[in-house]
Amino acid sequence: MHLPDLRADFPLLTRTVRNGKDLVYLDSGATSQRPTAVLDAVRDFEERHNGAVARGAHLLAEEATGLFESARASVATLVGASHDEIVWTENATAAMNLVASGIGNATSGIGGEESARYRIGPGDEICVTETEHHANLVPWQQLAVRTGATLRWIPVDDLGRLILDDLDSLVNDRTKVLAFTHVSNVTGVISPVATLVARAKAVGALTVLDACQSVPHLPVDVKDLDVDFAAFSGHKMLGPTGIGALYGRKELLDTLPPSVFGGGAVTIVSMESTAWHPAPTRFEAGTQPVAQAVGMGAAANYLMELGMERVEAHEREIGHLLREGVSAIPGVRLLGPVGSETERDVIGLAAFVVDGVHPHDVGQLLDDRGIAVRVGHHCAQPLHRRFGVTGSTRASAHVYTSTDDANALLAALAEVPAFFGVSV
Amino acid sequence: MHLPDLRADFPLLTRTVRNGKDLVYLDSGATSQRPTAVLDAVRDFEERHNGAVARGAHLLAEEATGLFESARASVATLVGASHDEIVWTENATAAMNLVASGIGNATSGIGGEESARYRIGPGDEICVTETEHHANLVPWQQLAVRTGATLRWIPVDDLGRLILDDLDSLVNDRTKVLAFTHVSNVTGVISPVATLVARAKAVGALTVLDACQSVPHLPVDVKDLDVDFAAFSGHKMLGPTGIGALYGRKELLDTLPPSVFGGGAVTIVSMESTAWHPAPTRFEAGTQPVAQAVGMGAAANYLMELGMERVEAHEREIGHLLREGVSAIPGVRLLGPVGSETERDVIGLAAFVVDGVHPHDVGQLLDDRGIAVRVGHHCAQPLHRRFGVTGSTRASAHVYTSTDDANALLAALAEVPAFFGVSV
Amino acid sequence: MSSLEQMYQQVIMDHAREGHGRGLKDPGLIQVGESHQINTTCGDEITLRVGLDGVTVGSVSWEGQGCSISQASVSVLTELVEGQSLEQAEETMEAFRALMQSKGEPLDDDREDLLGDATAFVGVGKYPARIKCAMLGWSAFKDALIHARKDQA
């Protein structure tokens, strides 16, 4: 049932670092590595099929358009969407901003009456959570600045789990948008999507899901989750940088005004006015990241061949080893719950704080051992503040991560307090 | 002085199309092909150095950051800018939108007092030209919708050259922005940048240059041109898709508010407020197109090694052959002037209309002969309307284009009227 | 016959020139539907008007400009469906859509019979970018029918 050893598929994992040490790559939460299948798909596109998508009358244009759209279909299939509900974006950050700016633009009169349903203003509310990555917080905070709406947020407990006690007052008749993460990139905690979506629906609020840390690691079906929008990135799911995707219900996408304007997205342009295509095209102004979309499609296919259930099982095993191991080291504090070995509650990552040792110093020692982790606030400053720290160290897994990788981290981590003269 | 035959550097150019015919690629104005040097730089990055940029403490993160920033320096050098005046964007369209949305956001209160100088509103004017690509028209048109400012435009004559007779009234004390293309992607005409910039400066308007069709084909020095902002794309200058760049004067970039919000671009985030980095980082929210930036840097280096003066000379020769040849075919009308063989007035492309034959049909015959061109309005509907046509056929050159390519186009084009039963 | 010659067969060139149904006309019928469609790749536009006579397609007329494929296609369409019952017209549309998806392979005899002159468009199916051109008039017809039938209700 679990995954085979996939290392051979990932060229980068064979390199050595810091004087010939084997690389132990535990920074997949920041960016994953890419299998040869993805690299080759991109290279083949560039060496054989590159042409202007949806614009040319020649063979290359035809082939490029075909590959671009079939990549879209692969990504749609991965998340259970229809192909015309997937918009290509630069990354997940751009995807979430697309929704927030679209609402802002509708409020500013762009898109006209067709987009009037998206207008918000003083008296309206936008609700997020305290666990959000900056990418799903700042766009909403600034939309509130722009429109005069009020930003509210669902707090978290000491383990980073959403506190739902006041959900009914935080998400109320004035709430127009509820934006929340599917999985925290710090604690790995999986949000209670069903409860949140039900409440949003009860009050008629749009739901925007940050699926950055779920789509690469868990089976995700946007129709089952019943969210209105969901955002994720190629580079975290074994695909290239420079590409991400926004899922949106077709009827919502068709009337949300664009916020990047240019060629390809429009039907008729005069000096005075512009008419837009239906979705997804209306959001895809300018030459798209075509080769990168092809790469993201190849990554989706690679993941589907592995099977997302197996990916989840594999990563849960590694994750549990990491989280239990980290918690057991004296002087080390895990951020978030250890989680269950069998339930879907936490994904395969562990962020932690070593008493008396700054994350940069922790990361430096690990790096010296060939272990790549991330240090800092992981773009979640409010959550770290909630935990009473400025930063942490995070080890995160993906399909290629082995128990050896996890054990190497735990062994090196155990050396940290002594190395920095902290007695535990 | 001219370029050697560079075909061997470009793997795609060796492929055959439509039953084994040699490819004659004349669609570089839409998207160029990439040399092996660029493809290898990207692949090497992905196979050996991929890591989270500016975020990790490990070796890969360090290497990735170094390559990402040195690519920025290469692109900056190509256009005569300082490295911190180059912002990475998804494409040129995104780059121009960044400026327009930034102004819109400043007007909506984002960025606070620091950004107040960018606010515009009713009574203010934005000036563009009739020759613009939709990417440098629609963002300004929609900014006018958003802010209540008025959009004006500089008209063109029958050959697509800007008519400057009324420049002083079109660009006046109320004008806050003058956005114009450096080179038209339809006529190839090079704009009188110095005259336009001088007038904008005289009235205190910001200048935004669409450099999409100049940076890949001519020596461009943004400091010499003295524009405030300039936008261009990687994929048109032998680089990858998914990456573009915005040049902006540092002091302007530092106070323009961002319009995509997320991680990496911010210094301190609380639930209530956000502080941004100085430029260029403030505009680079989310995981950047890192591998693509590395590719664009490699493309800049490739072009600089060729020497932009030589690139220009080579392309002028091909362009002149094309334009003169096209004009000489009975029943074919060139859009724009034939241009000089020695002066810098038109770049190496030719858009034309065949009397009585629709561009799609023209393109189909050419495609059958293995010749790839672009048909349609080339995202410049107002200009085509000005010329009294809905679309045209465009052949466009790059460093690898040969006189044989141009001659093949001319020979096939001469067959078109007869094939479609049009007597000339 | 090369692919290009297959695409631009004489019958297609003739239809493109003749343009059956060109010029919007008043069908003199009660149930009338109109549709405006654009091919955004090239900016071509068509406005097509349908008049229903009970369950029969009484009149088709249109106005617009485009490439020879789109012009020929709407001309053929006009000839085919005028006088057909709604049911037959649906079958004809279905067959034409199938032809476009056939990647250049001929359809079975029954559907070929249904399509008549329109079978000449078989070559278009090899060029995905041109299917939009051939479908422009048919999309307008489909949409106009919906409007005409709404008129009825």
Add this chain to the structure above:
Amino acid sequence: MSSLEQMYQQVIMDHAREGHGRGLKDPGLIQVGESHQINTTCGDEITLRVGLDGVTVGSVSWEGQGCSISQASVSVLTELVEGQSLEQAEETMEAFRALMQSKGEPLDDDREDLLGDATAFVGVGKYPARIKCAMLGWSAFKDALIHARKDQA
């Protein structure tokens, strides 16, 4: 000595623990400048205050938290520059910046003499991501000096 051990030499660990100058104090001088700097990678912050006594750095004090490199670096800085003339302080800053850019190679003897304990930071130059940590206090000092000198004018 491994690169790691070179980076975290005893003298650095000692400075990180001792933190010379920690705790903002009133310099009791007329020309005072303050600067607040953030290392945005990790969120570390420092506030550093300088008091000038004519052309002499009379007092340096600071407050903040950070990694051992940033803490040790500002501690060393405090020890080095307190009592130096402005000219000497500029030279010291220049030498430290050069050390950070040296990719782990030692500087010439003159500058090493100038840097004293700070030469121990030579190992940091091998780790570009950590140079920011080592520079945090120095950037704050440089900025605070500008403010203090403005005060004078």
